[in-house]
Amino acid sequence: MCGITGFIQWSGDLTQDSELLVRMTDSIAHRGPDGSGTWISNPCAFGHRRLSVIDPENGAQPMIIHQEEEVYAIVYNGELYNAAELKDELIRRGHRFNTKCDTEVLLVSYIEWGPDCLDRLNGIFAFAIWDSVREQVFLARDRVGVKPLFYSYIDGTLIFGSEPKALLQHPKVEPVVGPDGLAEVFIVGPARTPGHGVYRNVSELKPGQAMVFNQGGLRTYTYWKLTSRPHEDNVEQTAAHLRDLLYDTVERQLISDVPVCSLLSGGLDSSALSAIAVEYYKQTGQGQIHTYSVDYVDNDRHFQSHSFQPGVDAPWIKRMHEELETKHHWIEFDTPELVEALDVSTQKRDLPGMADVDASLLLFCREIKKGATVAISGEAADEIFGGYPWFHREEMLNAGTFPWSVAPDMRAGLLSPEIREWIRPLEYLSDRYSDAVAEVPTLAEESGQESKMRIMSYLNITRFMPTLLDRKDRMSMGVGLEVRVPYTDHRLIDYVWNVPWSIKTTGNREKGILRKALEGVLPEDVLYRKKSPYPKTHNPNYLTAVKQQVLSILDEPSSPILPLVDIAKIRELASSPDASSNLPWFGQLMSGPQLFAYLAQVNYWLKEYNVAIR
Template identity: 85%
Template sequence: MCGITGFIQWNGDLTQDSRLLVKMTETLAHRGPDGSGTWISGPCAFGHRRLSVIDPENGAQPMIIHREEEVYAIVYNGELYNAGELKKELSSRGHSFRTTCDTEVLLVSYMEWGPDCLERLNGIFAFAIWDSVQEQVFLARDRVGVKPLFYSYVDGTLVFGSEPKAILQHPKVEPVVGPEGLAEVFIVGPARTPGHGVFRDLAELRPGRAMIFNREGLRTYTYWKLESRPHEDDEARTAAYLRELIQDTVERQLVSDVPVCSLLSGGLDSSALSALAVQYYTRTGQGQVHTYSVDYVDNDKHFKSHAFQPGADAPWIQRMQEELKSKHHWIEFDTPELVNTLELSTEKRDLPGMADVDASLLLFCQEIKKGATVAISGEAADEIFGGYPWFHREEALQSGTFPWSVAPQLRSELLSPEIREWISPLEYLADRYSDAVAEVPLLEGEDAGQARMRVMSYLNITRFMPTLLDRKDRMSMGAGLEVRVPYTDHRLIDYVFNIPWSIKTAGGREKGILRKALEGVLPQDVLYRKKSPYPKTHNPNYLSAVKQRMLHVLEDSSSPILPLIDAAKIRELAASSEASSNLPWFGQLMSGPQLFAYLTQVNHWLKAYKISIK
């Protein structure tokens, strides 16, 4: 895992821009603490920061291959889980290799098959390849967007990077945010619209898409997307095939030249991955698996059950640790640490994010990094298999908007009247929802109920899941930790998307077919435990701390957020009884404490990035 950046400009001498390239590259040092490299040739400038996982000795980037007069160069962030098979096939076609790293496999794959190489890749990736034969740069992003890739195309110059902070170093890209960007931050966020970069001249290469930039211009195209097709397997065969797919995916993703650990919450998804990792390590003689969990000081005293978190995690983590006999690491944070990390987590994400959830994940990853370089995580299973409560509630299914944005009017009312009129937030959200629904590949002959669940699945996979993947990537790479997410294997997503809802909910349970597939892998009580998400703090001290922070922001006349919000309304909320609620009253995913924390993140973002609103 790494950080990549660069720029391509057809006219001019880029060798004069070597300092700029180094400056852009160094903004990504957290993503790659093990090495740095830059390369400039003709119109192309590539920069790379490296986190060594496979072949630490020989995998430096940018990687260059010369073939007679031809030159190919790559900067790459990701992991190919079928590198071995690809290398074998390429060797049979006459290619030789000088390293054991997947970077070389990817570059040689492009040399052999060109852009069509994407069809053959199983992995998570974002990369750019310079091709001197075609005189073009080829950029691509993995099918579901596990690895980020942003770009800016201004005045004929293409600038790209793993994170916006690298691109914003380029003098042609300014930190300007307009009405659409503000709507993304205040109404759509944190589930940002795919492809939207929030900053005016910034865009995101969407998952499953590739880009070719040559002297004729910039062309983007889709190489993979979700497709609807009839599901032919019965429940038993579906469960058996899922078991095979999940086991194959986990074992592919455990391959590494550095230690791999597992994140363990005691829930179905992470427990299953941890159990499969233990089985694989035992079978291959690789020793004891290390597992990690996160919690908060005094959460046991203050925990309140609700639909998204019906039970505390700690007893179940203990249950699984004893079952797996893993080397477990209990990580715990207190309120001051969470509050003090809100600003840093904003900078790691280049945007205000999921408040305490981002901050605690960053702290968690920093602790894990002390003992490991690679971790596996149960991210995305709920989006793919339909685990969230909103999959099972009629009001959410009939809401006519994203299920995580069911109270947009409340958010809109927090904006100043001038900003509300300028950005038309409710209309913007409605348009983005209509765009998303229009993309859904409905299946001919499908009844209304199944079609409705297909829409809900599509929205979760293409809109909400990328938010959590972005959070996981930015917070983990912010600590120099690679986190792999086996449930995002494209083969698994493609198959599960077409499983009928009646089979997905086998046994009358959410994620029923996944539970059935994992029979024998987990103890029955863990296997059928009610869903529990990434844990939040329930300590009332957190509310007090973030509320005071927000009130200080409101009292500071220089706070850049003030012209954008209704300060009187915020003060009114801070003084209300609802402010103490730790239940999702402010939309599905924004509790009172998270609201105040989020707004302080917005203020810090505006200030730290010197953002102009226009």
């Protein structure tokens, strides 16, 4: 895994901009602590930071291949999980290789097949390739958006990078946010609209999109998307196929020349990945798998069960690591650490994020990095299999908005009257929801309930899942840790997308078909355990700390957030007994403490990035 950046312009001498390219590259040094490289050859300036995972001795980037008069150059962030098969085919077609790294496989694949190489890739990636034959730069992002790729197209110059901070180093890209950007921050969240970069003139290449830039201009196109078709397999066949896919996916993603570990919560998703990994390591003689879990000081004392967090994880983590005989690492954080990490996690995202959920993941990844370079994690299973409570509640299925945005009036009420009038938050949210529903590839023969569930699945896969993947990428790469997410394999998502809801809920359970597919892989009590999400702190000291932080911000006349919010309303919330850890201010996802933590993040972001609102 790595960080990439660069810019392309068809006029001028880019060699005069070498210092600018270095600054852009250095801004994402955390993504690649093992090496740095730049390459300038008109019209391209490419920068790269490397985290060595495969073939650490070779594979430096930018990688250049010369074929007589032809020149191809690549900067690439990601992993190809079918690199071995692609390499064998390319060798049969007459190509020779100088490294064992998948960067060379990707570049040679492009040389052989051009942009059509995307159809052959199994992996997570964001890359840019200079092609002297076609005189173009070709950029692409993986099918479900595991790896980020932001860009700006200003005055004929294309500027790109793994993170907005790289673009913001370029003098043509300014930290300006307009009404749509503010609506993304305050009302659409936590899930950004696909392609929206929040900053003015900053966009994100969407999952499954590619881009061609030549002297004729800029063109983006979709090379992969969810496609609806009838599902022909019965329950038994579906479960068997899912199990085969999951085993193949995990085993591919365990290939590495550096240590690999597994994140273990004791729930269905992470336990399954850990169990398959342990089995594979035993078969290949690779020894003991290390597993990691996260919790918070005194959480056992303060925990209160609710629908999104029905129980504590610790007993189940112990159950699974003893069952699997892993080398387990218990990681625990206290309130001061979480509060301090709020600012750092905002820097990693270049935007306010998911408050303490971001902060704790950053700290968690930092601890994991001390013993591993690669981890596997269970993101995306709930989105594609329908695990969240909102898949199973009629009032949320019929809410007419995103299920994580079911309290928009309350959130809009936090804004100052002037900002509400300017950004029209409720209208903006309604439009984005309508856009999303209009995209859904429906099946004419589906029943009303199946159609409703397909819409809910689409919203989760294309809106909510990307924000969790973005969070995982930014917090993990923020400390130079690569996290692989097997449930995002496009073959798995494509197959499960068309499994009818009646089969997905086999046994009248959420994720019932996944549970059936894993029979015999996990102990039965773990297999049928109620879903529990990534843990949050329940310590009342956290509420006290973040509430006081926000009140201090409101007391400081120069705080940049003040013109944007209803100060009296926030003070009223802070003094209310309702400002507790169990009140879902932001739909079902952001509790009282998280609301105050989020407001603190917004203020820090506005100040640290010198954001102009206009």
